[in-house]
Amino acid sequence: DAGVIQSPRHEVTEMGQEVTLRCKPISGHNSLFWYRQTMMRGLELLIYFNNNVPIDDSGMPEDRFSAKMPNASFSTLKIQPSEPRDSAVYFCASSKGTSGRGELFFGEGSRLTVL
Amino acid sequence: EDQVTQSPEALRLQEGESSSLNCSYTVSGLRGLFWYRQDPGKGPEFLFTLYSAGEEKEKERLKATLTKKESFLHITAPKPEDSATYLCAVPNNAGNMLTFGGGTRLMVKP
Numbered sequence: 001d002a003g004v005i006q007s008p009r010h011e012v013t014e015m016g017q018e019v020t021l022r023c024k025p026i027s028g029h030n031s032l033f034w035y036r037q038t039m040m041r042g043l044e045l046l047i048y049f050n051n052n053v054p055i056d057d058s059g060m061p062e063d064r065f066s067a068k069m070p071n072a073s074f075s076t077l078k079i080q081p082s083e084p085r086d087s088a089v090y091f092c093a094s095s096k097g098t099s100g101r102g103e104l105f106f107g108e109g110s111r112l113t114v115l
Numbered sequence: 116e117d118q119v120t121q122s123p124e125a126l127r128l129q130e131g132e133s134s135s136l137n138c139s140y141t142v143s144g145l146r147g148l149f150w151y152r153q154d155p156g157k158g159p160e161f162l163f164t165l166y167s168a169g170e171e172k173e174k175e176r177l178k179a180t181l182t183k184k185e186s187f188l189h190i191t192a193p194k195p196e197d198s199a200t201y202l203c204a205v206p207n208n209a210g211n212m213l214t215f216g217g218g219t220r221l222m223v224k225p
Contacts, residue, residue: 004158031211033212033213042215042216042217042218043159043202043215043218045212045213045214048211048212050211055211056211056212091158091159093158103149103161103164104159104161104213105161106157106158106159106160107158108156108157108158109156109157109158
């Protein structure tokens with residue numbers, strides 16, 4: 001299996017621009033998670049989908065952030081408009097069932113720099 | 116609110132120098148504790164799950180243990196390839212989302 005695939009790996013954009021990050025989870029996994037990692041705040045959960053349905057988005061920082069999962073093999077995280085404080089590495093992870101079993105499979109991340 | 120605290124933030128070891136990393140947690144009811152390894156530029160990779168106090172898991176030079184308030188990741192005779200950031204995490208009450216600690220960055224010098 002190819003694992004969780006994220007794109008782009010790196011994105012540099014200017015403040016105010018729209019950013020779209022993409023994720024393809026592992027086939028057969030029905031839970032998908034978006035995390036954000038920074039030096040200051042560590043790894044933070046943004047949103048969790050189960051069977052393509054958003055279950056908990058309490059970690060989404062504000063209305064500028066939105067996430068969708070139109071089908072079992074694709075999810076997007078969108079930031080509009082982007083701000084310099086959004087600079088971070090964004091990870092997508094998937095698992096079979098809930099993450100209570102602990103075994104999340106992470107992608108390699110999308111490093112976002114907002115100038 | 117669940118809290119997970121890891122110490123130290125960074126640890127430098129000589130090759131072969133054994134040590135332990137700590138993960139302390141405050142949760143309403145423990146539903147497991149998980150250890151991950153993260154290499155630079157990569158996503159975290161699952162290592163262990165521990166479910167009850169007294170439980171131990173081993174993998175190569177790593178051994179994870181769990182008490183009612185904390186978990187330790189013991190590294191025996193580490194090698195440079197063990198250098199990474201080690202993260203611990205606990206699930207929420209519903210058991211469907213993980214909260215991660217800040218991690219311990221381990222550096223093993225030859």
